[in-house]
Amino acid sequence: MSGAAITAGRVRSGGLRRPSIARERRWALWGSYIALVVFAIGFLIPPYFELVTALKTSQEIGSGRNPWFDAHPYLGNFIEIIENPAFQTFFLNTVKVTIVVVAITLVMAILAAYALARMRFFGSQAFATGVFLTYLVPESLLFIPLFKVLAFLHLINNTWCLALIWPTLSVPFCTWIMIGYFSSIPKELDEAAMIDGASHLQMLWKIFIPVALPGIIAATIFAFTVCWGDFLYPLAYLFTGKEMVLTAGIVSDLIHGDVLDWGHIMAANIVASAPPVIIYAFLMDYYIAGLTAGATKG
Amino acid sequence: MAQVTLRKVSKSYDQHVQAVKAVDLDIADEEFVVLVGPSGCGKTTTLRMIAGLEEISDGEISIGGELVNDVPPRDRDIAMVFQNYALYPHMTVFDNMAFGLKLRRFPKDEIKRRVDEAARILDIGTLLARKPKALSGGQRQRVAMGRAIVRHPKVFLFDEPLSNLDAKLRVQMRTEIKKVHQAVRTTTVYVTHDQVEAMTLADRVVVMNHGVIEQVGPPQELYHNPVTRFVAGFIGSPAMNFLPCRLEAVGNQLMLRLTDTLRLPVPPARVDRYSSYKDREAVLGIRPEHLTELKEQPKPNVVRFDAHLDVTEPMGMEIMVHFRIDGTALCGRVDPSTHAEAGETLPMSADLNHMHLIDADTGRVI
Numbered sequence: 215m216s217g218a219a220i221t222a223g224r225v226r227s228g229g230l231r232r233p234s235i236a237r238e239r240r241w242a243l244w245g246s247y248i249a250l251v252v253f254a255i256g257f258l259i260p261p262y263f264e265l266v267t268a269l270k271t272s273q274e275i276g277s278g279r280n281p282w283f284d285a286h287p288y289l290g291n292f293i294e295i296i297e298n299p300a301f302q303t304f305f306l307n308t309v310k311v312t313i314v315v316v317a318i319t320l321v322m323a324i325l326a327a328y329a330l331a332r333m334r335f336f337g338s339q340a341f342a343t344g345v346f347l348t349y350l351v352p353e354s355l356l357f358i359p360l361f362k363v364l365a366f367l368h369l370i371n372n373t374w375c376l377a378l379i380w381p382t383l384s385v386p387f388c389t390w391i392m393i394g395y396f397s398s399i400p401k402e403l404d405e406a407a408m409i410d411g412a413s414h415l416q417m418l419w420k421i422f423i424p425v426a427l428p429g430i431i432a433a434t435i436f437a438f439t440v441c442w443g444d445f446l447y448p449l450a451y452l453f454t455g456k457e458m459v460l461t462a463g464i465v466s467d468l469i470h471g472d473v474l475d476w477g478h479i480m481a482a483n484i485v486a487s488a489p490p491v492i493i494y495a496f497l498m499d500y501y502i503a504g505l506t507a508g509a510t511k512g
Numbered sequence: 513m514a515q516v517t518l519r520k521v522s523k524s525y526d527q528h529v530q531a532v533k534a535v536d537l538d539i540a541d542e543e544f545v546v547l548v549g550p551s552g553c554g555k556t557t558t559l560r561m562i563a564g565l566e567e568i569s570d571g572e573i574s575i576g577g578e579l580v581n582d583v584p585p586r587d588r589d590i591a592m593v594f595q596n597y598a599l600y601p602h603m604t605v606f607d608n609m610a611f612g613l614k615l616r617r618f619p620k621d622e623i624k625r626r627v628d629e630a631a632r633i634l635d636i637g638t639l640l641a642r643k644p645k646a647l648s649g650g651q652r653q654r655v656a657m658g659r660a661i662v663r664h665p666k667v668f669l670f671d672e673p674l675s676n677l678d679a680k681l682r683v684q685m686r687t688e689i690k691k692v693h694q695a696v697r698t699t700t701v702y703v704t705h706d707q708v709e710a711m712t713l714a715d716r717v718v719v720m721n722h723g724v725i726e727q728v729g730p731p732q733e734l735y736h737n738p739v740t741r742f743v744a745g746f747i748g749s750p751a752m753n754f755l756p757c758r759l760e761a762v763g764n765q766l767m768l769r770l771t772d773t774l775r776l777p778v779p780p781a782r783v784d785r786y787s788s789y790k791d792r793e794a795v796l797g798i799r800p801e802h803l804t805e806l807k808e809q810p811k812p813n814v815v816r817f818d819a820h821l822d823v824t825e826p827m828g829m830e831i832m833v834h835f836r837i838d839g840t841a842l843c844g845r846v847d848p849s850t851h852a853e854a855g856e857t858l859p860m861s862a863d864l865n866h867m868h869l870i871d872a873d874t875g876r877v878i
Contacts, residue, residue: 400598402595402596405598406592406598406599409563410611410663411615413586420611421600425601
């Protein structure tokens with residue numbers, strides 16, 4: 215053992231504890247782990263409960279025995295829900311409207327963000343702030359006036375009314391994400407393209423969109439999630455099963471009178487949440503890269 | 513033929529800040545002109561106005577005889593190399609270089625021929641399939657130059673292209689740029705704050721300060737015959753020494769009175785030039801290489817003085833010595849064989865054949 219180590223030992227035994235980087239790091243790690251485990255348990259309990267319930271028969275659910283565990287998983291709820299024509303209609307409606315809304319959102323957000331981030335014009339800053347402020351107005355305040363608008367357009371109880379309404383939720387935030395991403399692209403890149411002979415549209419298409427792909431993927435995921443998971447607008451504007459989407463359809467059409475068919479509802483929830491989960495799992499890295507763009511000097 | 517002409521070109525921001533003030537400049541076809549000056553002197557703004565990336569507030573810019581004030585950058589037939597390379601990160605080296613040609617709808621085989629030719633000149637033929645992130649700083653700068661070369665533009669514009677490189681690579685790339693200009697005789701405007709870069713590259717150097725051109729001329733002329741105190745101090749490293757002095761007549765001779773005890777005789781050949789400044793305050797300018805150790809056989813107009821050395825800096829081929837005269841810090845260059853040590857007194861000589869006398873009020877060299 216070296217002399218230095220012995221000296222250090224004596225100092226420690228003498229009660230003079232110096233702060234050590236290793237010790238501080240260890241405590242920080244412990245703190246992080248504890249916090250993460252608490253949060254992970256908190257967030258995973260509902261989907262776990264959902265899964266366990268979906269794997270039980272109605273009799274098992276009604277018996278009130280251990281709700282957290284199922285010794286004999288039953289897949290009947292899943293099979294029945296996937297074969298259920300009403301559920302299939304909800305799913306298809308959701309897919310159709312979501313794809314259209316995501317496409318509308320991307321076109322609008324990319325064009326708006328490019329203009330606001332790069333084309334300096336009078337009021338561009340105020341516009342950029344305005345775009346974000348519209349995102350802060352909650353759905354619950356908007357759905358009544360929007361009902362009047364949709365009624366005027368004769369779009370109540372029409373799935374496609376959501377293609378008009380959902381962009382109000384997705385476009386502002388996606389524009390904001392894209393403004394941040396476009397702003398993080400060095401100005402010299404567009405100047406080089408400008409000198410190379412590119413028009414604004416060519417610059418956007420050939421330089422900005424490929425370079426900002428992580429941001430665009432983040433915006434896509436966000437728009438997809440907002441549409442796929444929205445509950446209030448479909449519940450307020452759609453009444454019949456033919457026009458319903460998943461969120462509102464599952465809770466309205468799978469309840470027969472006062473009977474809550476928990477097994478089917480839970481299985482439907484799990485099937486309905488599968489697409490966002492799969493998309494997140496594959497594109498998580500892009501999503502994080504997109505949301506944090508411009509936070510530090512690249 | 514691509515001359516670049518600037519006539520009374522000005523740039524103001526918000527009516528208050530005038531970055532460039534009525535600049536007049538004629539750049540000949542195939543000439544390599546370097547704009548040099550300290551930060552904020554307006555050199556980059558001038559370059560960007562030539563490129564069309566900044567609108568001009570006043571004046572006229574012509575390229576190849578055509579007025580381009582309102583012509584967008586893409587139609588000016590120029591190519592620009594940026595300080596941070598500005599390579600398109602998602603494209604390969606080939607695509608980066610071919611981008612401008614593709615936008616101009618050149619045939620594929622012509623694009624390939626031009627890219628291959630530029631790659632040969634710049635020695636980047638093996639890098640064509642790589643993306644910019646897989647290249648070193650020097651390689652990226654070559655690609656940026658290649659992107660400019662393939663276009664065969666009327667004018668090359670360089671905006672501090674070597675500032676991001678380390679010292680060794682900078683020297684290497686400086687030579688490369690000179691070679692490229694010798695191979696591709698295109699009119700070039702190059703901006704830098706590094707006066708060594710300016711001196712080594714330029715056919716003519718344009719020294720700018722506070723938005724105006726202080727002097728335009730070949731590097732040697734700027735070094736030996738600066739017209740203002742700013743140019744005299746900016747060009748040359750270490751910088752020229754400046755000493756406040758007073759011109760006095762002693763008989764039919766003029767003397768530079770530096771202190772009560774130190775008077776230097778003005779060389780007879782310059783007496784006529786300086787005589788109107790008799791009994792006036794002026795500034796003596798003398799370069800470090802003209803303050804040297806005392807030689808055994810002094811030449812005419814070389815005066816001896818003793819310097820108490822504050823600091824010495826051995827550089828290998830010479831020693832820089834720092835000392836003071838009447839509180840003014842001075843720098844001299846002595847032979848490495850000289851015994852120059854800080855704290856000691858060294859007999860030195862000032863070669864007044866190369867002195868400059870500067871009007872203390874106007875800052876102009878007399």
